[in-house]
Amino acid sequence: MRKSLRFFREYCRNFKEIGSVVPDSRSCVNSLLRMAPFATAKVIVEFGSASGAVTREIIRRKRPGTIFISFEKNPRLHGHLKASTKGENVFLVNEDVFNCPKVLADVFGILEKGVDCIVSTLPCSCMDFDGLLRHSVLPVLKDNGHFIQYMHTLTLLKGFNAKRYLRKHFTRLHSDFVLFNIPPALVYTCLRTPRNAP
Numbered sequence: 106m107r108k109s110l111r112f113f114r115e116y117c118r119n120f121k122e123i124g125s126v127v128p129d130s131r132s133c134v135n136s137l138l139r140m141a142p143f144a145t146a147k148v149i150v151e152f153g154s155a156s157g158a159v160t161r162e163i164i165r166r167k168r169p170g171t172i173f174i175s176f177e178k179n180p181r182l183h184g185h186l187k188a189s190t191k192g193e194n195v196f197l198v199n200e201d202v203f204n205c206p207k208v209l210a211d212v213f214g215i216l217e218k219g220v221d222c223i224v225s226t227l228p229c230s231c232m233d234f235d236g237l238l239r240h241s242v243l244p245v246l247k248d249n250g251h252f253i254q255y256m257h258t259l260t261l262l263k264g265f266n267a268k269r270y271l272r273k274h275f276t277r278l279h280s281d282f283v284l285f286n287i288p289p290a291l292v293y294t295c296l297r298t299p300r301n302a303p
Contacts, residue, residue, distance in 0.1 A: 128156035129226065129255075133286040135162075137224060137255055140279065140294040143167055146221035150209070150245070151175040152202045153227040157186045163224065164192040174213065176202045202227065205241040217244055222251040229256055230265035238274050243297070252295045257288045271295050 129137075137159060141149070143166045154160040154177040167173055174196045177183040183199040190197065200208050202225075209215040223242055242252055252275065256267045271278055275295035283290040 128158045129290075130283075130286040133255065133283045133290050133292070134159050136281045136283045136290075136292045137226070137253055138162060138166060139281070140251065141166075141222050141224065141253060142251055143171075146171055148172045148174070148215060148220045149222045149224070150205070150220050152205075152223060152225035152241075153177060154186055154197065155179075155182055155226060157190055159224060159226055160186060160197075161190060164190070164195055169193045172196070172213070172215075174198060174209070176200055176205060176208075178202070202237065202241050206244050209245055215245070218247045218250075220245045220250060221247055223253070225252070225254045227254075228260075229254060229267050230260045230263055234267060235270050235273070238270060243274060246297055248297060248299050250297050252297065253292065254295070255283075255290050255292045257286075257290050259288045261291075267291075267293060 141163075146167070147170075149163060149167060149171060151160060151163060151173070154175040160175050163173055163175075172194045173192070176198050177186065178199065178201045180199055183197065187197045196213070198208060198212075206217075209219065223246060227237070229237070246252060254267060254271070268278070268280070271293055274297070276298045277296035279294045281292040281294075283292060
């Protein structure tokens with residue numbers, strides 16, 4: 106309950122940066138991570154840890170040797186998560202995801218196309234989503250890497266559709282509808298395969 110109240114307070118302070126009034130449901134988290142390549146991934150990055158619901162499940166599912174780097178620019182949410190969340194090869198970064206390529210290179214030595222999977226719970230309608238894909242996702246994501254993004258269905262009512270941007274940059278796209286979430290959500294799992302691959 107305390108986490109939900111804390112999350113709600115942060116939503117009221119930063120409603121353009123936090124996509125929901127409550128943390129994501131177990132169903133939503135499971136749908137987000139269902140197709141993540143935990144068995145093979147060496148580097149996993151999360152965009153927007155927020156309450157940590159997805160963060161903690163990634164830590165639970167990943168292999169011990171896999172490096173996991175989670176970005177959260179809200180200092181209060183980052184501080185609460187860092188105080189309560191630990192794990193092997195887990196790094197919680199208080200940075201804007203638009204600085205992701207620089208942080209990965211300068212702090213972690215992870216250069217271009219060095220990430221196997223990116224999981225994003227950012228409210229994509231409240232930002233330059235195409236710019237995020239071009240500047241923070243594609244430069245670091247490996248060929249055959251996974252990008253997983255969710256979008257609340259209420260966002261569709263605003264006229265924003267993430268799928269049209271994702272189709273510009275990814276060769277394969279799978280979508281799931283999550284009814285048991287507040288609000289219901291769409292989860293997109295995108296694969297970046299070389300254009301000449303079968």
